[in-house]
Amino acid sequence: MTASKALRALREAIVLEHLESENEHEYDTAVGAFDHPRCEIVATGQVFDGRAEVAGYYARVRDAFPDQRSTLVELHHADDAVIVELELRGTHLGSLRGEEPTGQAYRVRTTAFFVFDDARLVGKRVYGGQVGRPAALGA
Secondary structure, eight states, X not given: OOHHHHHHHHHHHHHHHHHHHHHTTOHHXXXXXXXXXXXXXXXXXXXXXXXXXXXXXXXXXXXXXXXXXXXXXXXXXXTTEEEEEEEEEEEOOSOSSSOOOOOOEEEEEEEEEEEEETTEEEEEEEEOSOTTSHHHHOO
């Protein structure tokens, strides 16, 4: 296996473990996948930087969408990122940003860029949804 194939395989394994830990609500593992945790929710302009902020964000997501799960639709490699398209499902049962919970189930497509510095995961940038819709509230 060439160095670039090995690096791609390592990055993909990190992303897949991160996504599975989110689905299992093992947020310590999800946060631990980052060399320096940083999540950006593009639709809302929110940035969570550092272990405490990202862990706090995940705690709020768990409370707002306790049954949220993602299913991998596509995975692509870029020079400094792994890009995933996900189908996100869950029920909006709590407040993430002060909004009233709708109690409604949702299913949306979203895209996340997992940004790497060599083999180190240094950021996650989530795209999709509209402000006020579950995809924009958390992924």
